[in-house]
Amino acid sequence: MKVHPSVKTVCRRENKTKGRYRIRKVHPIAGEEKTETIYKEHGIKIKLDLNKTYFNPRLSHEREIIENKVKKGEKIGYLFAGVGPFALVIAKKNPDVEITAVELNPEAYKYLEENIDLNNFTGIIKPINEDVKKLKGYNFERVIMTMPIYSEEFLNSVLKNISNEAIIHYYSLGEEPDYYEKPMKELKKHIDNFEVLDKREVLNYAPGKKEVVIDIKIKD
Ligand SMILES: C[S@@+](CC[C@H](N)C(=O)[O-])C[C@H]1O[C@@H](n2cnc3c(N)ncnc32)[C@H](O)[C@@H]1O
Incomplete structure (x- = not known):
């Protein structure tokens, strides 16, 4: 977080992608206690919760x-x-x-x-x-x-x-x-x-x- 000031939360992976919904749980270990984020790619915004949805x-x-x-x-x-x-x-x-x-x-x-x-x-x-x-x-x-x-x-x-x-x-x-x-x-x-x-x-x-x-x- 010191190197990348824009990073607000650091998470640790808890398991591999599992189940029909293909979810890979994470656990916040530093910064804000949250798992919802907005990811930006090819000029679009993708809002998601790492603990409730699949995203790669x-x-x-x-x-x-x-x-x-x-x-x-x-x-x-x-x-x-x-x-x-x-x-x-x-x-x-x-x-x-x-x-x-x-x-x-x-x-x-x-x-x-x-x-x-x-x-x-x-x-x-x-x-x-x-x-x-x-x-x-x-x-x-x-x-x-x-x-x-x-x-x-x-x-x-x-x-x-x-x-x-x-x-x-x-x-x-x-x-x-x-x-x-x-x-x-x-x-x-x-x-x-x-x-x-x-x-x-x-x-x-x-x-x-x-x-x-x-x-x-x-x-x-
Ligand atoms: C590997 S993920 C791909 C998600 C997305 N296309 C992506 O690239 O980020 C597969 C998705 O299929 C959904 N899914 C599983 N079974 C399904 C079904 N029978 N009908 C519709 N969606 C289903 C899961 O919840 C999961 O979000």
Whole structure:
């Protein structure tokens, strides 16, 4: 705190990311006793509580990659939205899109709503506090599935809510030596015909394990 005077609180990590809501608890050890903060990235503000919501600043580069792939006017399903970072970054660069942001954790959903307001994206990002498995009647042209651990469980529901030739960003965990083998198997199991547009290593997850993403386009 002496070196960086803007730092008001120092926290210690208490555990690894856990549970369906993917929360990693922290404990304040110096400065103000609080875990709520506003993080700034790509010209947007992201308000969150470290002890109640998922957030990972190391996904900043991945958000930038997705932001650059989005096309004008697209109908986007941002699933597992957390406090909204991908949607906020996309809306900043492409105010012309329509993003439905779906999040189940009520605490994360509260911040998602607040962040839409804070960055003046009302009308561009529509938040929904719902289980992705219960989605019905959508026709997304692009789907961002940011739930690498359980992603396969949600593919059937996603496939019922997309348009022809939709693009899916499928985040998943892969293992050495071929990090893409397991996610590719999952995709082939659920989808008859698709084209791989791109694939990337996103984060180191554990020794021998990485979070990867495969971008696919659905074919008839
Ligand atoms: C790995 S986090 C990603 C959050 C956000 N996209 C980000 O990049 O910061 C996954 C999120 O999915 C939410 N979630 C878990 N199960 C869900 C479900 N069935 N439907 C909707 N959201 C769910 C969790 O609460 C968590 O916020």
